[in-house]
Amino acid sequence: MSRSHNPGSHDDKEPHDGAAGTDVPFLRDEGMTQDSRRLINNGITPGAAYGDLSDWATKAPAGEKLVSTALADRVEADLAPVENKPGVPKPDPILIADGVTRRFGGITAVDVGHFEIERHAITALIGPNGAGKTTFFNLMTGFDRPDSGSWEFDGVPLKSVSPERVAKLGMVRTFQLTKVMARLSVMDNMLLGAPVQPGEGMVTALFPARWRRYEKANRAKAEALLKRFLLWKKRDDLAGSLSGGQRKLLEMARALMRDPQLVMLDEPMAGVNPALKQSLLDAILSLREQGTTVLFVEHDMAMVRHIADWVTVMAEGKIVAEGQPKTVMDDPAVVDAYLGSHANIDLGDDSVLEEAPQAPVAAWEGK
Numbered sequence: 001m002s003r004s005h006n007p008g009s010h011d012d013k014e015p016h017d018g019a020a021g022t023d024v025p026f027l028r029d030e031g032m033t034q035d036s037r038r039l040i041n042n043g044i045t046p047g048a049a050y051g052d053l054s055d056w057a058t059k060a061p062a063g064e065k066l067v068s069t070a071l072a073d074r075v076e077a078d079l080a081p082v083e084n085k086p087g088v089p090k091p092d093p094i095l096i097a098d099g100v101t102r103r104f105g106g107i108t109a110v111d112v113g114h115f116e117i118e119r120h121a122i123t124a125l126i127g128p129n130g131a132g133k134t135t136f137f138n139l140m141t142g143f144d145r146p147d148s149g150s151w152e153f154d155g156v157p158l159k160s161v162s163p164e165r166v167a168k169l170g171m172v173r174t175f176q177l178t179k180v181m182a183r184l185s186v187m188d189n190m191l192l193g194a195p196v197q198p199g200e201g202m203v204t205a206l207f208p209a210r211w212r213r214y215e216k217a218n219r220a221k222a223e224a225l226l227k228r229f230l231l232w233k234k235r236d237d238l239a240g241s242l243s244g245g246q247r248k249l250l251e252m253a254r255a256l257m258r259d260p261q262l263v264m265l266d267e268p269m270a271g272v273n274p275a276l277k278q279s280l281l282d283a284i285l286s287l288r289e290q291g292t293t294v295l296f297v298e299h300d301m302a303m304v305r306h307i308a309d310w311v312t313v314m315a316e317g318k319i320v321a322e323g324q325p326k327t328v329m330d331d332p333a334v335v336d337a338y339l340g341s342h343a344n345i346d347l348g349d350d351s352v353l354e355e356a357p358q359a360p361v362a363a364w365e366g367k
């Protein structure tokens with residue numbers, strides 16, 4: 001089945017000045033990754049596509065498809081034969097976790113037997129408050145240490161690897177409570193998210209032409225991303241002056257400065273103004289088309305139904321269900337036990353999203 005995605009409202013859209021810097025190749029700090037090679041073999045230029053995002057947002061004629069769906073269709077076909085059961089192996093996993101546990105005193109926050117994230121897919125991780133979703137993110141990205149277990153990212157074992165190294169390897173995450181630097185400008189926050197530049201070393205600092213080239217490329221990328229996330233007009237404002245939703249957008253844009261292979265978003269929609277939600281959805285769908293794998297935690301079932309290729313349900317630290325969104329979210333056992341009465345609202349239609357109330361449509365509120 002071929003899917004299309006139309007641009008929604010872009011109330012905050014800014015005029016395109018053609019200076020997104022698409023002539024400057026974006027930089028990767030780890031050379032050619034396995035993922036990059038795969039993408040190039042499939043006719044996709046990794047990373048460079050971020051430069052086009054602001055163009056898409058402003059140039060797509062009304063009603064025309066904003067986001068291509070080539071990879072979405074491939075992922076859908078690849079996942080179609082996969083059995084809907086917890087811990088099921090995937091055709092092409094980018095992240096594999098085995099026997100990962102984390103206890104806090106008497107509470108077992110995470111107890112994941114086996115879990116795989118399919119490459120290039122958008123996977124939603126859902127579950128009630130306290131299910132262990134954020135702790136799982138913390139463990140995978142090196143922000144917390146497990147009591148047991150192992151996991152690998154694109155074939156690289158990650159246990160005991162620092163968050164900075166994890167990010168360098170291509171797995172970045174955002175936080176439920178954003179961690180933007182309030183006293184720095186929006187642009188400086190973006191530049192801080194960029195990979196370390198050669199000019200930051202003592203010796204290479206002696207060759208300004210070289211580090212200026214890197215800085216120019218990083219600024220161009222920051223510009224493209226800020227335009228895409230509708231924050232370009234705010235580039236010189238202090239990040240602390242942004243609304244909660246805008247900070248979420250900034251954090252996500254900053255995470256993309258590294259051209260991650262896998263981005264983990266912790267409640268990306270929470271606090272985001274309904275008018276901006278469509279832009280955020282477009283941005284996430286665009287990521288998939290560029291070959292970025294997305295794992296997101298979300299209580300907003302509208303978003304989950306709308307964009308997820310695969311849904312994983314967590315409860316009491318365990319993966320208790322996973323599968324195609326429709327199958328999982330319509331499963332009466334899952335609905336009764338974990339989703340509640342809101343789960344059956346079908347908000348797959350953009351117009352419903354645009355009219356969505358400010359508070360997330362969720363089964364588990366009170367966060």
Ligand SMILES: Nc1ncnc2c1ncn2[C@@H]1O[C@H](COP(=O)(O)OP(=O)(O)OP(=O)(O)O)[C@@H](O)[C@H]1O
Binds near residue numbers: 107127128130132
């Ligand atoms: N640092 C900590 N110290 C003690 N207990 C913790 C800590 N972090 C998490 N927990 C506990 O671990 C369990 C899982 O919490 P976690 O935040 O991972 O759940 P969650 O699914 O992300 O919930 P939410 O949807 O509310 O964010 C909860 O019982 C929580 O109270």
